[in-house]
Amino acid sequence: MAKELTVNIPSTSVDEAIEQLNIAGVFNLYYEQPFETKVNENGYGVEIQKNQDIKLHIVVEEDTEVNGVLRLVSETLQVSAQEIEQADISLQIGPIHFVDIKLRNGWMICYEESVDSKLEKTIYLDPQAAFGTGVHETTQDCLQFILNDRFDNMNVFDIGTGSGVLAIAAAIKGAVNVTAIDIEPVEREVAHQANLNQVSNITVHQVDILEEDYEFPKDIDWTIINIGAEETVKIIKRHRLYEKTNKFLLSGVVEWNEEKVTTYLENVGFKVLERIQSNEWVTALYSK
Incomplete structure (x- = not known):
């Protein structure tokens, strides 16, 4: 022992x-x-x-x-x-064992080390070191939005991807190109999670998006950011993502700082389509 x-x-x-x-x-x-x-x-x-x-x-x-x-x-x-x-x-000592999570929309996060066949409405996760185990309210609420929508042939960016669970959800729902960005070297972990879910169209880039230059395409269907209010506004402003993105799915925002994000996006031509709140955490979908 x-x-x-x-x-x-x-x-x-x-x-x-x-x-x-x-x-x-x-x-x-x-x-x-x-x-x-x-x-x-x-x-x-x-x-x-x-x-x-x-x-x-x-x-x-x-x-x-x-x-x-x-x-x-x-x-x-x-x-x-x-x-x-x-x-x-x-x-x-040894791996942490997670309990499967039932989301409010009929989907499930299942923690399996190996998957022989993909069950319907299931995202498989084998948590490693990166953020995004599925336990936090912000992750679950982002999944609520993504899994309730259709992403057929869409171009999606997931900024601060962590384990890649949100990028994987977008790929499962039909996104044709998913780009996952993180400051940490998460490519191996994202690839592992993607393989569990039998998706292969996720590209991972390691970059400090707050400090470094990065060339975003001019037409992004969805940009997903689950970080925090201050960082989110800085990222959108620095890279002029409001000019390149049709929809923002933003989370990691606490209720007492939500107005800062919403006011900024309204000033650059976006409006709130839908929001949900779990405890103090707000997740909202914005569209032009």
């Missing part, structure tokens, strides 16, 4: 401690940066708590002698064995 050794270390010393442990041959470790969640006008943010102790966790696999690792950590970090807390974390 796997064990975890936890050491309290000053935040200013954590990088040095990790380096010392790596040199000593201890690699399976992680730590939690202390932070406080803050509500701001764009939604939620985090404030890193400085000058606090950090819990450095060392995972000891079940076939490793715990006392030997305990002595090694004690000697390397110059702390006593009594200062090191041992905890059984066997339930935290």
